[in-house]
Amino acid sequence: MQTHEIRRRFLDHFARAGHTEVPSASLILADPNLLFVNSGMVQFVPFYTGEQTPPWATATSVQKCVRTVDIENVGITTRHNTFFQMAGNFSFGDYFKREAISLAWSLLTSSVKEGGYGMDPEKLWATVYLDDDEAVEMWLETGVPLERIQRRGKADNYWSMGIPGPCGTSSEIYFDRGPEYGVAGGPEADEDRYIEIWNLVFMQFIRGEGIGKDDYEIVGRLPRKNIDTGMGVERVAFLLQGVDNVYETDLCRPIIDKAEELTGRSYGVVHADDVRFRIVADHSRTVSMLISAGVNPGNDGRGYVLRRLLRRIVRSARLLGAEKPVMAELMSVVSAQLAPSYPELATDFSRIETVAVGEEIAFLKTLNTGSALFDNTAAAVKAKGSAVIAGADAFTLHDTYGFPIDLTLEMAAEAGLSVDERGFRALMAEQRERAKEDARSRKHAHIDLSIYKELVDRGATEFTGFDELTSEAKVLALIADGVRVPVATAGQDVEVILDRSPLYAESGGQIADRGSITGAGLKLTVNDVQKIAKKLWVHKTTVEQGQITEGDVVQAQADPAWRRGATQGHSGTHMVHAALRQILGPNAVQAGSMNKPGYLRFDFNWQGQLSEQQKADIEAVSNDAVGANFPVNTFVTDLTRAKEMGAMALFGENYGDEVRVVEIGGPFSIELCGGTHVQYSSQIGPITVLGESSVGSGIRRVEAFVGLDSYRHLAKERALLAGVASSLKVPTDEVPARVEQLVERLKVAEKELERTTMAAVLSSAGSFVDTAERVGAVLLVAVAAPEGMPTGDLRTLATDIRSRFGGEPAIVVLLGNADGKVPFVVTVNKSAQDLGFKAGDLVASFGPSIAGRGGGKPEMAQGAGTDPSGIAAGLAAVRTWVAESA
Template sequence: MQTHEIRRRFLEHFVKAGHTEVPSASLILADPNLLFVNAGMVQFVPYFLGQQTPPFDTATSVQKCVRTGDIENVGVTTRHNTFFQMAGNFSFGAYFKRGAMELAWSLLTNAVEDGGYGFDPEKLWVTVYLDDDEAEQIWRELGVPDERIQRRGMADNYWSMGIPGPCGPCSEIYFDRGPEYGVEGGPEADEDRYLEIWNLVFMQNERGAGRGKDDFEILGPLPKKNIDTGMGVERVAFLLQGVDNVYETDLLRPIIDKAQELTGRSYGVEPADDVRFRVIADHARTAAMLIGDGVNPGNDGRGYVLRRLLRRIVRSARLLGADKPVMGEFIKVVSELMAPSYPELATDFQRIETVAVGEEAAFLKTLSTGTKLFDETVDEVKAQGAKKISGTDAFTLHDTYGFPIDLTLEMAAEAGLQVDEEGFRSLMAEQRKRAKEDALSRKHAHADLTVYKEFVDRGATEFTGFDELATEATVLALIKDGVRVPVAEAGQDVEIILDRSPLYAESGGQIADRGSIVSSHGLKVAVNDVQKIAKKVWVHKSTVAAGQLTEGDTVLAQVDPAWRKGATQGHSGTHMVHAALRQVLGPNAVQAGSLNKPGYLRFDFNWQGALSDQQKADIEAVSNDAVADDFTVNTFVTDLPSAKKMGAMALFGENYGDEVRVVEIGGPFSMELCGGTHVQSSAQIGPITVLGESSVGSGIRRVEAFVGLDSYRYLAKERALLAGIASSLKVPSEEVPGRVEQLVERLKVAEKELERTKMAAVLSSAGTFVEQAQRVGKVLLVAAAAPAGVGAGDLRTLVQDIKGRFGSEPAVVVLLGNADGKVPFVAAVTKAAQDLGIKAGDLVSAFGPAISGRGGGKPEMAQGAGSDPAGIEAGLAALRARVAELAG
């Protein structure tokens, strides 16, 4: 049975049963919680929540869905798809469990000639939620024997969207594919053999925030008991078409066939090739559907997902042997396959094809340039005997050449290498931070770099800054707003490329030098930043302060001596802290990133858990002991194997050729491969003050410190602060900690006493509330605003106290607070009142709307909060009316 026929039969079955056929919603909805529509019920959420009145009591649809969490699994397994179709039927209070189960069972098991799918009932299994006796009994009545009904927990059989919204227990239908696909024992034993094809959700509750499938609060019941079901069209298709997986079905296999034609490779021969064929089939369909719904390739959000899918298609096709553009052919096949169900793919084909083909053309340019750089990087890493591509190289590929990190990871794996992902993420985070802090953040990576190509091809800028702070140089080029210009005038910002330069270009964690470019004819240029292009060409970001700068001029480039001094202190200080960390924590404290600038350093390292105060003190002490020892700083160039034999450590983010630069401080104390600038002896670093350490990610800690005069200024400020506190407390400085500890203890005692006094005052009002209770039928009712200043926690205590004073009488206690514009509330019902049919959770629905509140709980106690204090009186009136109704 073809997929379009499966869709048609599903919709026809439910339309005959009185359902309204609703077209699929767009994959993009105005829901901040969702990147794309990922379930069939998404467009109906306002109806389930009671926020809107549905124009129909029952509905049916086949919703197009995209889930992006499984992108890496696509192709690797045969079960994952990014795009899929979810056929569903929905009831908004018209019918519940029995109706949904009977309709699903009849469609699955009815004969093909009668409009059904013709599944053998003997091969169908079902699961129900742990305590859902009703559902189990209905399945029995429909003919499912006990041995093919399994009960499962919340993680498997309680459905929600993963975000706050409607939820409820569910029952799933599975098809037994037979012993050749796995072990016996039903879905609990093997979900490859027993394949889920339909999920019936009995949507009756609203969930709150939480994580995972079973870690969230149930806020309360929905206004109505609803039905939301989902049948996986692709899964039913491959079962009814007699193939092994979704990629063999009529809507995906033709894409693989086209890929075979375009690449010359065969599907089903090599496992690695099969993965690529499946990636192409899945992603081509998803991309066409996304573009059809208005998504365009971009660098973030939905656009980035689409770009990633399209680039994975191109990359897979290239690996399969395609040497020409392929995207147009794949989009054409997808359109022909899917248009019978989604005619917009045909009517809007030209736009969809243009977007996809345009992205392929751009990426092919990226691949041409970036692959060359990647291959050079691989050769360099292997020549060093290393196994990992640095985070800096991965970042350059991503930021300069448009390579997504997942593409770099794939290519590295194919080359037998790993990638320093932590380093890459660190650089990405640092870039985002700089972009926020500095309006002039580095933009090279996002610009057209062809203007620099001539100079990249020419060779590296000669860096003279290790030996001198001023260098005579020739101006090779002036670049303004991405365009090469012959002259730069006073007041203009310009990028300057020199043949030689003493100014350090940002790399290896050290930020760029500041300095100037001058000439004998009155030229004065302030150098604000220096960046590298393609790791070899120095670009001086500058402002012309006076005179005129012309391409070809001979100039004097010079480093700001004060800046360089601070920069060398910061960089050498980083080496000291690194060595101290390894002394104190051991060799497992592996570097994960660094940044140093004049007077400041930070060092990221792999470590689980926060450092103790003693460890931080030890790191600072070891660092300063090394400063006091006035170690000589030696630098020399050697080959990589010799450097490794000496024990030199490779610094994060550095790239190493056949020859490497070693920075040695105090012999065995610190020896690292490093291309940065350093002091001549450790004493020149000055004092090192560790500011603290913190977490910057899972398993990564960060130490920050001041060095040199910045360290002195920080300590002087701390000393002044301590002296001020000592003066206020009228004690010597050394007694301040003890005195502060005493004051903190006294404050804690006072706060506890204040809390006891406050609670006593709150509870003293309990008797008044009891005396003022109203008799409503057989029930005593306390429905009032809480005393002023009573918070949510105190409110619960007060309500419990009032409830307890009623003893065995039937009573209802509801208090609504008013704190900071919020309306916390607690409702309590005595056992005798519960016996009359009154439940605390049900009362919330009476007064909750008036205060824009939500909440829930058990029959004896419910709580929550609202956001509209103006509705308190109306809410209490509604509550009294509801209790009067329930109490007769």
């Protein structure tokens, strides 16, 4: 049975049982505790906690999930994935244990003709919590004998999210793969033979603080009993498809096949290779899904996880023998396999491929750099007479330069060296513990939004701001310091909930309106407006005079000047987005934005810096659209129709069935957007692009002024230009040519100075030659160079000195002193090399004296130290070392 069919059968089974089919949420949700959605129930948490009332009593979904906690174990075990699909059925105060057990059992054991999975009931086992006699009785009712029901403790059969919040006992269903996979005795005896496929959580309690799966207390009960279940789609797939593990199913094996083709090696021959093939297959799926969700490679958070996964793919492919880039072909296979369930992987394939390939190219450069650094490290180790690369050096290569430990181990073996793996692992463990401590310090319970629940349940705030700036409204509630209060007085900060409001609540990149709430003898300043549950407007205010009471009828007003500037900024953002796509193409996809009165910034997916011409073109296209005075049309339609019209949507954003479309100039710009806009594009005013920069790997940012702020900026620029023209005593239109002339004259002067300096450096070579000492069979020049001499001049001087000795064996060591650093150059001519002297070995002799490191080839090495006070000692060490080696 194919995986796509397994998903469909699950949803159909529960739909027939009255459940509402809910689409998978994005992998990225606004939850401070989660980098990614990691279970099927995450999007339903507000319903379980009672913060929101669910729109249905029961639901079913197949949720895309990502877990990277045990990323190092991927491929080593054969049943874990970083990306996986969790099929689930959920009850919000409707049915409980008996129905959950019955529904799961019937889907698993019903025949394929009846819409089930056709599993043999004799191969299924159940586990329950220690004292859950009720669950045991219910499993007996289904026909599972007592000997196939096992009781387990809190760590195994008690579920929570790992933080204070919903929890409850659970019952898990296991499939017995048979004696060839392990010993008998049920899940307690062997979880390789007995594979968990379904977890039924009987959620009815609230857990407190604690760490781990069982170190916490139960501090209360949920408002009602709920059901949360999760069936691992990939695990069921490998069982129903008769393969040994999740990597050999219909959605993973084709990726391994492609990896075999790209590397020339075969899966199933060597265990170490098999692990690498599985890493490639698993991570390729996850990478594709994360990029599709709007994640881009970066150095922290979600971006770092994506970067790490991409690098593990590239590393594994290289270790398998791949000599060329692999990401483009791997992403193509992933799209072909998963697009039937996730069509966005096909429609957004070009961007996914661009991001993945760009990161691969960058990492391949890192690998090349790391190889050079490894060579230097290996040379230093051999110079000391050792055969072991220190764990600290391996860790530095890995942590600072991104050079994988696997490659360090392989290259060390090729060089006849080993690596202190224990030391490396210890440093890695310390780093992981620091990361865990940091995560624990930031991890906290879900923000308590229950105080807003009653208000959310009453219905959404009516936003009147599309049509008016002042609205009469009723005060539904006042909240101060997280507590409902009946009244607030002058000087007090208070959250005001109104039944209707013309003030825009921050969303979609547009910051909130500023304004006021007034009444008889009453005035409040509105400092911010935020949404709760996407539909309740919370006005954050300061009471300036009078007192406000729950139930009051007031006037809410958005600041007209603020709103006018905000609409210019938001409509200007749409102009710039459309211009970017027109100039750069469809891969310039929005990755975020922020706009406020007079200013906008727009982040988009793109590899590489924009040229000056591209920036000028973006500005020109944007202003042409402004000048065209396009009408701005807004309308509400269903999501499918909006996508058919070509409306742009923000990646990672969850949209409802009905969406608001903003259309400017027909096909010029059409986007899904809930913000406020001008009526005609000319009302935006001039758009001035301030610049373009990088805000992360594969993400660029354009910033611009609009309207009067644009005019003020241009006026300031004009004044600056006039000042420069006055200083140069030329008309403003001649300033560029005049500046170019001055720059050329400066370049000529700098080159002349460089020639003069070099001549002075080389003229001193003779005096250094005169200091040569005969040490055994070689001539040694070991001196301190003139203070302030840069490394480039040191290298030139050392080379010239060496050349003056002709064929006689000679060694030149120059130690500089510049800005508190000690740059150095060591050079050894061919005759001295024939006697066994190498530049890198000499560095090891004086390096400790100046706290320096360096490396290079046998004829020349260079580097720098940080302790100028050790120069004299370092030169003495050189003489001693050469004398002992002569």
